[in-house]
Amino acid sequence: MLLMPLTFQLTIINHETRRKGVERTIITQATVEIEEPIEEIEGVSTLPEQNCINVDELEIPVMKSGEELKPTVREDEPKPKPWVEVIQGNRSLNRGMAVDFIAPTFVNSKAEITIDESDVSEELEFWENSIILFALGQSLSMNAVKKFMEKTWNFISLPELFYNDEGYFIVKCKNREDMELVMEQGPYFIYGKPVFLCKWTTEFEMKEDLLRVLPIWITLPQLPLHLWGERSILKIASVIGKPITTNECTAKKLRISYARVLVEVDITQKPIETVDIKDHKGKLMEQKIEYEWRPSYSQSCLKIGHDCATKKVPGKKLVQV
Known part of the structure; x- marks a missing residue:
């Protein structure tokens, strides 16, 4: 007769009577391996005896009254480090990069450093x-x-x-x-x-x-179709500031109601609201410029975010009765 190890789930039920006569049932499950006698079958290999256990020698943990289940923590599982530990030793010499001395060049008794492309x-x-x-x-x-x-x-x-x-x-x-x-x-x-x-x-x-030059989206409403070329749009936008890019709809002519351009604008200057255009036939037209958003700027105190020339409208005072 041979012994075959079997694995099954063992359920342990422990009843506990708490205060006020309330009974609590604690159910604990454990995985148990026991030996099961089987007959030797021809052509089937069996496990060596050292891989089997004796069920009589198996100790099954039983939960006691008042004992709480504790989560199993793997010893090899890394724990998250707090930020203090992450930056600890930041000035340690072996954690930085090794550096060498590079002799400086002196011009008129003053060091002058030349940085190359490399x-x-x-x-x-x-x-x-x-x-x-x-x-x-x-x-x-x-x-x-x-x-x-x-x-x-x-x-x-x-x-x-x-x-x-x-x-x-x-x-x-x-x-x-x-x-x-x-x-x-x-x-x-x-x-x-x-x-x-x-x-x-x-x-x-x-x-x-x-704090002075800010990227701002401008639109050119109802821009004539023959002026939707790249150079035409850039010439118009350059009057406002330095063009950065257009949006996709403008680049692919998907929405022809207006052209949209991102421009670096000097907000300390008075905003340009119209620009005069002379087309290829010599026709003169006026193109309107709209800003999707533009910060206020005070010419008096030279600060962004408000305009001293704009008078505040006093609000109504609330009187508590």
Whole structure:
């Protein structure tokens, strides 16, 4: 006679009487292996005896009254680390990159550093699909911007996000296509505040560029069909500022009621509302310019977000009776 190990589920029922005569039933299941005697069959191999267990020697755990079930935790399962532990040792020498000394060049007793193309090629490639994000009059957290991207930019892969102490974010898109899709949409708002986006370049400076020159969508309503060519649209948009891109409907002539162009506009200047055009036949016409959104700017205090020349209409005072 041979012993064959069998596996079955063992259910243990334990009754416990709690206060006020309420009875609680605790059911515990356990997987148990026992030996089952079988007859040796010709042509069927049997397991060695060391792989079998004696059911008489098997200890089955029984739940005691008042004992709580505890979840099984794998010892080899990694536990999430808190942020404090993640950045711990950030200044450790063996966690940074090894650096060497490069002798500087002195011109008129002053050090002058020359950066070659090879010195910046990797960084230019790393940041080439990046966008500068800034919300006027709003101090945003990393979490707020991430939620905004997840909800508003769900048509692209979630970009990487970086924060600068000057109050703006750098959004690093996965590829150029994602970056262009983000720039084509908009305008965007976070907590009711306008969000400004502009493509990152090596010439970018927060104070000089972002607070004065802003990317704004303009429309050219009822633009004549023979002026829908690329050069014609660019010539018109260049009167407003530096053209960045058109939307898809304009590029493919899908909606001919108006042309739409994203233009870098100097908001410290008075907005241009019309432009005179002389066509190929010498005909002179006036083209209207519309801004989808434009921030107010005060010529008195030179600040964005309000206009000192605009008089506020006093609201009615509420009198509590």
